[in-house]
Amino acid sequence: MGLILAAAFLIGVCALAVLLWAMSSGQYDDPEGDAARILLDDDEE
């Protein structure tokens, strides 16, 4: 029981940390643009 709780807690903290990191590194700044950029062809110069 204690082990499961500790594991769940650690996973949760990791997820929270990842979310906070993603927010501070600007990954939520332009959701529409990111959706459109995937259509762009980078190789063609």
Place this chain on the structure above:
Amino acid sequence: MDTLKHQTSDSVAGAAGLKRRERPAKDLTVELLVQGAHCANCIAKLEKGLSKFDDVRQVRFNLSTGKLTVRGDSLRPIALITRVEALGYKASPYKPSEAVSADEEGERFLLRCLAIAGFGVAFVVPLTDATQAVWLGVADMGPATRTIINWIVALIACPTSLIAARPFFRSALRGLSAGRANMDVPISLAIVLSLALSLYQSVLHSAETYYDAAVMLTFLLLIGRYLDLRVRRRASEAARQLVAMQAVMVRRIDADGVLQTIMAADIRPGDRIVLAAGERSPVDGTVESDGASIDTSLVTGESAPVSLARGQALHAGSIVLDRPLTLHATAAVENSLVADIARLIEAGQQIRSRYVRLADRAAAAYVPTVHITALAVFVAWWLFLHASFATSITNAIAVLIVTCPCALGLAAPAVQIVATGALFKRGIIVKSGDALERLAEADVAVFDKTGTLTTDRQELSNRNRLNEADVRDAALLARASRHPLAQAIARVAGAGPVADGIGEEEGAGLEATVGGETWRLGRADWVGGAIAEAASTTLWLRRGSNAPVCFQFEAPLRPDARETLSELAKRHISSQILSGDRSDAVAAIGNALGGVSWKSGVGPREKVDTLNALKAEGHHVLMVGDGINDAAALSLSHVSMSPASASDAAQSAADIVFNGASLSPVVASVDVARQSRRRVLENFAVATLYNLVAIPLAACGIVTPLIAAIAMASSSLIVTVNALRIFVPRAAH
């Protein structure tokens, strides 16, 4: 150019703030607002198109906000704008004010708190006693295990809710230090007290803990707070973008006679400016050349063009119709509104800012009620029922927890964000947070005529009295010109041939030799027409020695003007016309609209007086107008709208700006405003009903943590789903 460069780069560097300090001084970040880019191709076009230049090191276009960020050495914003325009987009410099970046910071802070609270909810809720009873079965757990889990929950719940609830604590402290109890005081009390009570119970090894309630409260309330901030930020962002879009370029004649393109905001009194035909003057000034026709409809509401002589004054917002004109600026842009109008606008805005939003009115009633109830419950248990101090305080806290305004906090913002978002998709921009609430109360609509009920384009009006040959021959000349009246003839005639060797006499008309005769199309005095019908806008056509033919023009009604007024009448909003134009022109429009009451020749001050009179009769006035002469009335009315073609002053003064050639957005906005008002009131009703049930239960001490949690979540859910019911009518075409 140099002074301009320094000025702009300083402000841009100020906006770039932090980023710039880390890099050498030459490195600059410039932000531009770009219009017309909506897809992946636009991103590629902008970014590739700009990164070709040597001074550009990095380009990034944000599709969500429409902002283009360019990094590079010694960038010149004006040069960048020219390059973006060469790519086919409209651009204007964007300088975020300090207030805006503070708002942005506030939004990030709220979002971070929301993430932490969400983490807390996801953890605490499955582990609390109530939930465990469902998925583990109480019987499986010995008291020792329960105690351990209880302490783990406490370990997670206390820090997460205390960290995540900082926005409420801050606001409550700010309110208290100003001597007022705002809505965040009971919220903060409920969170802190429920945690404290739960810790106390944990020490006593009791199962009655409220950790999940504290975490869920924080989470739900943060959602409401976040939505509210988004609505207000979107509104102020829309207002700022409108202002930024108005930053036009003008050509200034420098002392050495060289033409220099500068920002309109940098015009100083004494500058000489060249305005081409069709351009709108950004400043007040005196005219330095003779005879140009000027469209002053945005300034005075008068629809017929006036001809200005050298030395006469030209007001900002006037449009030069036929020939280039040199203007001697007498004021800078910000001082260019007629001082009287500017003062009236300011007075109007002060009056309007006294409006109290529905949510604030609800909170004002809510806060004292909750505090008094909780106190009464404590007193009742302790003094009258002789319960222990612990039981009395527990029940009082239970009241605070269950009444915590989750539904109330979500009720208005959820509706607002759905409504403004839906209107935005239809090209209707809501510029102030409470505009929809005020619009829902409107019962009288006052329309300006020129440019609002009518389009801003002149059309041929006496087509029926002209014969086919007249129109065909006039079009032979008219197709060669870019003059708005000539183009109106060309539109009526459709595509066709153009006469050879057409000469354009600036400010007079067109001349050509057709079949050996001299044909002229132009002003009455130049062509030789009678000036009897001087009241309306005319062009004359003379073929050789034949008698000249008169073409009359007027701005036609917007296609759905009549329909709009009758739709408004169905919604119990009566309409009137207030125009600065001549009485015959206004009367014609009034009749065409089915006998709407009208006033003509009304100046800015009289418009304000008329609105004040209506207000004194107890009416809530919706003002729809586009001119500088309407700006004061727009800011003073209960709520105001203006079309996107309106003057800068009108757009800044209006609450709502709509795009497109039709007036149907007025009706659509009224519908959405009334619907959202109904939804907000329904939401308040749900919240009140919930409290009416929950408070007696809590006061009696029978609200278990499970009941509190379910009640809180379900009332919030009902309120949110109700907000999503807002229906926005589609555009007719």
